[in-house]
Amino acid sequence: xxxxxxxxxxGHKLRLLLTALSIVLGVAFVxxxxxxxxxxxxAFNSMVDGSYKNVDVVVRGTQSAAxxxxxxxxxxxTIPIDLTGSIRxxxxxxxxxxxxxxxxxxxxxxxxxxxxxxxxxxxxxxESLHNDxxxxxxxxxxxxxxxxxxxxxxxxxxxxxxxxxxxxxxGHSAHPVTIVGVMRYNNGVTAGATMVILxxxxxxxxxxxxxxxxxIEVTALPGTxxxxxxxxxxxxxxxxxxxxxxxxxxxEDKAAxxxxxxxxxxxxxxxxxxxxxxxxxIIYNTFAMIVAQRSREMALLRALGAKRTQVTRSILGESxxxxxxxxxxxxxxxxLIAWSLKTLLQHWGMELGEGLPIRxxxxxxxxxxxxxxxxxxxxxxxxxxxxxxxxxxxxxxxxATARRLTLRTVVAVLMLGAGVALTLGALQTSGATKxxxxxxxxxxxxLGTLGLTPVLLVPxxxxxxxxxxxxxxxxxxxxxxxxxRNLRRSALTSMALIVGVMAVCxxxxxxxxxxxxISQIVDDRLTADFVLTGGMAPxxxxxxEAARGVDxxxxxxxxxxxxxxxxxxxxxxxxxxxxxxxQANLNVTVVNGSLDTxxxxxxxxxxTLASEQGWKVGQTVNATVGLQAKQPQPLTxxxxxxxDKAFLAPFIIPEKLYLDNTPFIFQTNYMILVKAxxxxxxxxxxxxxxxxxxPYSIVSVDDREGFRKSMNKSVDTxxxxxxxxxxxxIVIAILGIINTMALATFERTREIGLLRAIGTTRWxxxxxxxxxxxxxxxxxxxxxxxxxxxVGVILRESVSKSGITxxxxxxxxxxxxxxxxxxxxxxxxxxxxxxAGRMNVLNAISTE
Numbered sequence: 001x002x003x004x005x006x007x008x009x010x011g012h013k014l015r016l017l018l019t020a021l022s023i024v025l026g027v028a029f030v031x032x033x034x035x036x037x038x039x040x041x042x043a044f045n046s047m048v049d050g051s052y053k054n055v056d057v058v059v060r061g062t063q064s065a066a067x068x069x070x071x072x073x074x075x076x077x078t079i080p081i082d083l084t085g086s087i088r089x090x091x092x093x094x095x096x097x098x099x100x101x102x103x104x105x106x107x108x109x110x111x112x113x114x115x116x117x118x119x120x121x122x123x124x125x126x127e128s129l130h131n132d133x134x135x136x137x138x139x140x141x142x143x144x145x146x147x148x149x150x151x152x153x154x155x156x157x158x159x160x161x162x163x164x165x166x167x168x169x170x171g172h173s174a175h176p177v178t179i180v181g182v183m184r185y186n187n188g189v190t191a192g193a194t195m196v197i198l199x200x201x202x203x204x205x206x207x208x209x210x211x212x213x214x215x216i217e218v219t220a221l222p223g224t225x226x227x228x229x230x231x232x233x234x235x236x237x238x239x240x241x242x243x244x245x246x247x248x249x250x251x252e253d254k255a256a257x258x259x260x261x262x263x264x265x266x267x268x269x270x271x272x273x274x275x276x277x278x279x280x281x282i283i284y285n286t287f288a289m290i291v292a293q294r295s296r297e298m299a300l301l302r303a304l305g306a307k308r309t310q311v312t313r314s315i316l317g318e319s320x321x322x323x324x325x326x327x328x329x330x331x332x333x334x335x336l337i338a339w340s341l342k343t344l345l346q347h348w349g350m351e352l353g354e355g356l357p358i359r360x361x362x363x364x365x366x367x368x369x370x371x372x373x374x375x376x377x378x379x380x381x382x383x384x385x386x387x388x389x390x391x392x393x394x395x396x397x398x399x400a401t402a403r404r405l406t407l408r409t410v411v412a413v414l415m416l417g418a419g420v421a422l423t424l425g426a427l428q429t430s431g432a433t434k435x436x437x438x439x440x441x442x443x444x445x446x447l448g449t450l451g452l453t454p455v456l457l458v459p460x461x462x463x464x465x466x467x468x469x470x471x472x473x474x475x476x477x478x479x480x481x482x483x484x485r486n487l488r489r490s491a492l493t494s495m496a497l498i499v500g501v502m503a504v505c506x507x508x509x510x511x512x513x514x515x516x517x518i519s520q521i522v523d524d525r526l527t528a529d530f531v532l533t534g535g536m537a538p539x540x541x542x543x544x545e546a547a548r549g550v551d552x553x554x555x556x557x558x559x560x561x562x563x564x565x566x567x568x569x570x571x572x573x574x575x576x577x578x579x580x581x582x583q584a585n586l587n588v589t590v591v592n593g594s595l596d597t598x599x600x601x602x603x604x605x606x607x608t609l610a611s612e613q614g615w616k617v618g619q620t621v622n623a624t625v626g627l628q629a630k631q632p633q634p635l636t637x638x639x640x641x642x643x644d645k646a647f648l649a650p651f652i653i654p655e656k657l658y659l660d661n662t663p664f665i666f667q668t669n670y671m672i673l674v675k676a677x678x679x680x681x682x683x684x685x686x687x688x689x690x691x692x693x694x695p696y697s698i699v700s701v702d703d704r705e706g707f708r709k710s711m712n713k714s715v716d717t718x719x720x721x722x723x724x725x726x727x728x729x730i731v732i733a734i735l736g737i738i739n740t741m742a743l744a745t746f747e748r749t750r751e752i753g754l755l756r757a758i759g760t761t762r763w764x765x766x767x768x769x770x771x772x773x774x775x776x777x778x779x780x781x782x783x784x785x786x787x788x789x790x791v792g793v794i795l796r797e798s799v800s801k802s803g804i805t806x807x808x809x810x811x812x813x814x815x816x817x818x819x820x821x822x823x824x825x826x827x828x829x830x831x832x833x834x835x836a837g838r839m840n841v842l843n844a845i846s847t848e
Contacts, residue, residue: 009284021735023326024333025728026276027370031334033268035339036364041261043352046189048253050133053186055246056220057230059083062242065274078212078240079665087216087234092224092234093320099215100125102665104170104196105537105698106150109159113169113537113698116157116350120194121537123170128217134197138162141177145202149181151195153351166197167695171206172667173542174695192350210664212391217246222583272726274503276373279728282736283377284490287319289743290384312382313343319378320371326369329830331363340635373819401466405454405487414453414652419445423794438798450498453491455780458484460779464631470770479771493740494780497824501692501727501784501817502791507726508810509792511553511719516808517626521646521707528557528673531707533847536793538668543699547672552828553681553689555584558669564603564635564651565624569611573651575658582652585673588641593617597638598807604652606643615640625653626661645803648801733780734828741773741832752836762837770832774825781821787812 009173030148031079049467084096090689106114106122110414124134126141126149135153139162142148148168150158160166160179168177183197198206226245234243335358423443428433461484468476475543483490532543543557560575576582579595588595593609598604606617614639615621622632625790641648686701702710752765789809796804 010339018568020326020329022279022732022739023276023323023370023374024287024330025371025732026272026329027330027366028274028281028333028337029275029389029728030369031331031362031366032337032338032341033206033334034271034365035335035338035356037261037265037268038359038362039338039352040264040340041257042357043191044257044261044269045188045254046353047193047309048250049258050186050189052250053133053251054219055217056224056226057215057233057243058246059218059233059237059241059243060214060249062240069374070103074525075192076214077240078210078214078535078665079297080217081208081211081213081216081236083241084216085220086607087233090232090236092221092229093218095219097128097217097219098125098213099217100200100203100208100213100659102170102203103167104206105199106148106154106158106194106196107169107174108157109166111165111694111697112195114154114158115537116348117191118196119350119479121194123168123196123198123203123207125200125207125616127164127200127203129197133185133186133193134183136181137184139179141204142197142199142202145199145205146177147176147575148177149167149183149197149476151180151183151185151186151190151197154189154194154196155179155182157194165226165571167392167697169540169696169698170196171209171601172540174540174697175202175206182671189353190351192348193344196798197247206483207665211690212663212665214248214665215328238566251585258359266551272728273730274499275732276369278499278732278736280373280377281477281492281495281499282320282732282739283322283374283382285489285736286743287315287378287745288384288492289489289740291315291381292319299498300774303824308387311385313384315378315385316375319374319382322378323374324367326374327643330370332365334366334463366557389782392763398762408451409455412448412455414448415444415451416448416696419443427794427797434635434798438794442794446499446502446787446791447781450495451550453494453498453783454487456783457487457491457494457779460736460782461775464775467774471772475768476767478769479775482748482768483775484770489662489740489744490776490779493737493776494783495822496733496736497730497780498778498784500726501781501821502727502788503726504723505785505788505817506791506795507719507722508813509789509808510795511715512808512810512813513589513796513806515715516806517804518646518711519708520806521644521803522704522711525587525644525647526585526704526707527587527675529676529703530672530674530686531679531702531704532672532689532693532699533670533702533707534649534696535700536645536696538670539672539699540696541667543693543696543809544669544672546696547674547689550685550688552677552685553674554677555581555675557585557673558668559647559671560655560658560669561649561672562626562653562658564653565632566613571650571651573653573658574647575653577655581673584675586644586647587613588644588648591642593637593639596641597636598652598654601654601657602636602638603654604639605637605656606648607640608643610637610640621653626659645801645805649735658802659793672807673786701793734824736829737773737777737825738831740776741769741829742835745769745832745836748836750840751844752843756839756841757845766829766837768834769836770826770829773829774833777821777828778818781818785817789814 021404059079061079062078081098081100084098087093088096094258102123103121108114113121136149137152139149150160155161158166162179162182164179166177166179167174169175181197183195204211216234216820218229220226226247226397230243230245237243302470325716333357339356342356346352421439422444426437426441426442429437461480463482468480470476472479532539532547532789534540541558541560544556547553547556555578558577562573562575563570564573565571566608576598579598582588582595589832593604610616610752613621617637620634620636623635624632625635635653639652641652643650674689676682682703686703693701700710755765756762792806792809
């Protein structure tokens with residue numbers, strides 16, 4: 001039986017290749033996801049290792065209860081720099097360095113910010129470089145406040161050199177600087193981060209004017225035990241600080257990075273699973289057709305004494321071979337994809353080091369996924385092959401086609417109903433429960449719809465039959481009969497396309513609704529004339545002051561974010577310096593009370609939060625303001641405003657309350673709204689604002705329409721990335737259609753020969769095959785579109801409370817998908833129809 005299996009697999013190399021290709025792309029996606037995330041994780045871990053070089057003890061603030069014990073710098077209180085004096089006198093301490101760091105953005109020779117693919121822009125104090133992470137290799141170290149040294153890759157990207165004068169955005173404002181030295185990062189890998197080294201006095205002025213830092217790093221004398229040194233240091237620290245070993249802090253940072261890359265890997269693997277799910281339909285269909293076509297051969301094997309288990313194992317053996325081939329090619333392709341993406345990221349400035357980390361786990365997963373998915377997909381056809389009695393097998397596929405669809409239809413309807421019930425139930429919940437119910441409901445609803453495809457295909461074929469006969473005559477009728485000949489096979493062929501089109505359309509509906517909601521909010525809520533943003537970077541507070549200095553500006557609202565925790569639950573908060581600035585730039589509806597109470601230190605809350613908590617104007621609640629506060633404080637509610645789900649946070653707090661509870665290093669703005677004085681010329685004001693904020697370089701000035709376009713552009717960028725990933729499923733679906741049509745023409749060899757013998761031309765045979773392919777693809781696209789719109793509407797509704805309140809269906813995109821399905825059907829049939837048309841008539845007629 002092994003020889004039979006090997007002969008069947010190797011004797012049909014093209015079929016083996018086409019079947020393996022469907023698994024290749026899925027395995028490549030899995031492999032590429034693992035290799036790419038491992039590469040990025042390795043690069044960032046390398047940076048962490050470099051930053052903790054020679055660090056034996058780390059002194060840091062204690063954890064904030066408001067963050068529920070999450071390990072994050074922003075969740076810990078800052079500590080006084082003066083602690084360095086007490087620590088330095090402890091026995092066993094060699095050196096003590098306060099970590100005076102922050103955001104420092106270098107301006108290049110053309111006046112633009114030096115940034116790399118969203119990587120951080122880091123500034124370091126010279127006194128913080130105690131661990132030889134940087135080495136000076138050109139020029140000298142900065143000594144004066146207006147002098148800096150620049151990391152070599154950052155300098156290369158800037159187009160500047162030693163002696164160049166430029167500016168740097170650091171702290172809350174921009175500063176003129178001269179480059180006096182070039183530093184090399186000893187660890188080699190910067191992961192795209194730009195790095196600037198400042199003189200100690202300048203760094204303290206820009207990053208720690210409140211004389212606090214996030215950490216203090218301690219190096220021990222040779223021979224000193226780090227655990228013992230940690231305990232000695234802990235004994236002299238106040239209650240707001242703690243000491244941990246450098247190794248523990250290093251591992252915590254790596255764990256935090258690991259969580260980030262785990263999420264990235266999970267997202268990529270999600271797309272890979274969709275691709276593998278689609279592949280399973282193709283493999284199942286292929287082996288089902290192979291079993292049907294070899295029914296006589298299997299009957300003879302059984303008649304000669306082969307057992308049922310031997311027949312089953314021969315089919316499964318062939319599937320294992322297909323899985324191994326697909327996994328091997330997929331592994332190589334995945335590594336190539338990861339290398340290409342790494343090269344692209346490095347071209348954009350994200351340095352990820354040398355080589356690709358290919359772990360044994362990655363190889364094992366690639367082969368496990370390839371073989372397991374293939375074998376599971378072929379399991380049912382293999383079981384049926386062994387189950388069939390020799391006499392029954394002699395009938396070919398008639399026994400298979402005679403099975404009724406009643407049970408399948410009933411189960412599918414029940415699954416569809418259960419899926420709808422789960423999704424409706426999910427919309428009434430929140431949090432993790434909502435996500436789980438929603439995901440499960442959509443999955444069950446999709447499976448139910450797929451189960452109904454053979455039944456749904458009947459009326460669809462009936463509707464097309466008249467049109468095909470009228471336009472294409474007898475070949476149209478033949479294509480209709482062929483499509484209806486085996487409903488299960490036609491349905492399975494379309495399923496792969498259904499899943500891909502559904503995902504694309506669901507994403508299209510969701511993101512179109514997101515964009516429409518943004519436009520609606522901008523039109524209904526935003527009354528500001530200009531919006532100042534920093535792209536992916538925060539806006540320095542100095543920008544607001546620069547905007548206020550423009551003559552034609554009436555009101556400036558700098559939006560700063562923090563959190564307010566009530567009863568252990570965090571809620572977002574934004575700060576307000578003057579209530580008049582809010583009401584001038586935003587259409588705010590005050591439900592009760594007055595925003596003017598913010599001037600007296602009271603707070604405002606949205607009606608959503610007030611209703612949820614049962615709060616009223618004048619009520620005092622105990623709340624923890626900021627991420628680092630240890631004790632709650634009484635807050636009096638002075639106003640309740642209508643929730644706009646976009647610009648307003650649940651809490652609106654006075655600026656003083658924000659500044660008192662937010663360390664200097666975390667004080668940033670994420671957006672600045674500007675209202676012009678009545679009668680001002682918009683074009684002139686935009687020019688004046690652009691001039692005023694030019695020293696900051698990273699800040700863009702947009703009117704309302706420009707702001708809307710920039711927001712939509714960011715959505716489009718994400719949408720393009722998602723579509724690029726989902727196209728993979730469409731490609732796999734096309735391969736499945738090609739494979740199915742090729743096998744279908746092979747099993748109809750004698751039939752095609754008879755048609756040719758009675759006068760049917762090659763062109764007519766090819767037309768019939770092409771029309772059959774188009775029937776299958778258009779059916780799959782239509783069901784996918786309907787299902788995708790339903791899923792998109794459900795997803796939009798699930799986040800409607802977050803501000804996505806407008807439903808928008810991209811009809812143009814949907815029409816494009818339907819037209820593309822016709823083209824896909826025609827292209828997928830090119831090779832099978834060409835083979836069908838070029839068959840030798842006499843050989844075809846004589847085929848058994």
